[in-house]
Amino acid sequence: MLRLENVSFGYGAAKAGGENSLLLRGVSLTIAPGERWALIGPSGCGKTTFLHLAAGLLQPLAGSVYLAGEPLRGPHADISVILQEYGLFPWKTVLANTALPLQLRRRPPAQVKAAAERVLKDLGLWELRHKYPGRLSGGQRQRVAIARAIVSSPRLLLMDEPFSALDALTRETLQETARALCAEGLTFLLVTHNIEEAAFLGEKIIIWGGGGEGRVGRVLDNPGAGDPGYRSAAAYDACCRQLRSLLRG
Numbered sequence: 001m002l003r004l005e006n007v008s009f010g011y012g013a014a015k016a017g018g019e020n021s022l023l024l025r026g027v028s029l030t031i032a033p034g035e036r037w038a039l040i041g042p043s044g045c046g047k048t049t050f051l052h053l054a055a056g057l058l059q060p061l062a063g064s065v066y067l068a069g070e071p072l073r074g075p076h077a078d079i080s081v082i083l084q085e086y087g088l089f090p091w092k093t094v095l096a097n098t099a100l101p102l103q104l105r106r107r108p109p110a111q112v113k114a115a116a117e118r119v120l121k122d123l124g125l126w127e128l129r130h131k132y133p134g135r136l137s138g139g140q141r142q143r144v145a146i147a148r149a150i151v152s153s154p155r156l157l158l159m160d161e162p163f164s165a166l167d168a169l170t171r172e173t174l175q176e177t178a179r180a181l182c183a184e185g186l187t188f189l190l191v192t193h194n195i196e197e198a199a200f201l202g203e204k205i206i207i208w209g210g211g212g213e214g215r216v217g218r219v220l221d222n223p224g225a226g227d228p229g230y231r232s233a234a235a236y237d238a239c240c241r242q243l244r245s246l247l248r249g
């Protein structure tokens, strides 16, 4: 589904500063269709930058990104992204924000209406459809961002800390929503700094290399992720412990 080959990237002066000043150095990674990945690492290590490269929002300085075997040269209709700051339009209602990706693709109005209604009902947002984002709680806004990302049935969903800044229960409810979505075969990559979230949702977990290495440090297999009762499984506890110790380095 998504392949990164020897990707390097740095911002501004780092571009000219040589190999050692780059944020990402020779990163290679393959995500197969239907796989659910999490990426975890400390603040400032380059997670959002990595996601933007995978989404075609940034272009690598060296190396290549491929979507289903084709070079990714910019944003693509098959990829939906949930940005770290939600990215909702404040002047559009919940319904209009949700319908936007389909309107931009000029789908017939009846189809747009039906698809938006379905996801808003699935996510418990239908009653809020005429409200503006400024009148919603953080958790409600987050659900609208999810609705907008899935309304177009993307093949690949990239999420940047989608559940941070939420109370523990809302967070678990939305993690459950994400789990249900991946049960429908959606491929996703979730960026998080939350150990429990990575362990619950990521069947493969990338631990970003510490010490400014700019590389994928290690990929942990976590095959039970996505099972409804996984939070009470011994393997889940073991995965959290292992992540904690790997992150401490």
Ligand SMILES: Nc1ncnc2c1ncn2[C@@H]1O[C@H](COP(=O)(O)OP(=O)(O)OP(=O)(O)O)[C@@H](O)[C@H]1O
Residues within 6 Å of the ligand: 011, 012, 023, 041, 042, 043, 044, 045, 046, 047, 048, 049, 050, 193
């Ligand atoms: N547009 C930009 N221009 C210049 N430097 C940037 C830009 N965006 C990010 N950076 C720098 O690149 C580094 C990595 O940023 P990035 O946002 O990818 O980190 P992150 O791992 O997502 O952090 P967090 O967990 O805090 O969201 C940081 O040092 C940041 O200051």
Ligand SMILES: [Mg+2]
Residues within 6 Å of the ligand: 047, 048, 049, 084, 160
């Ligand atoms: Mg970030």
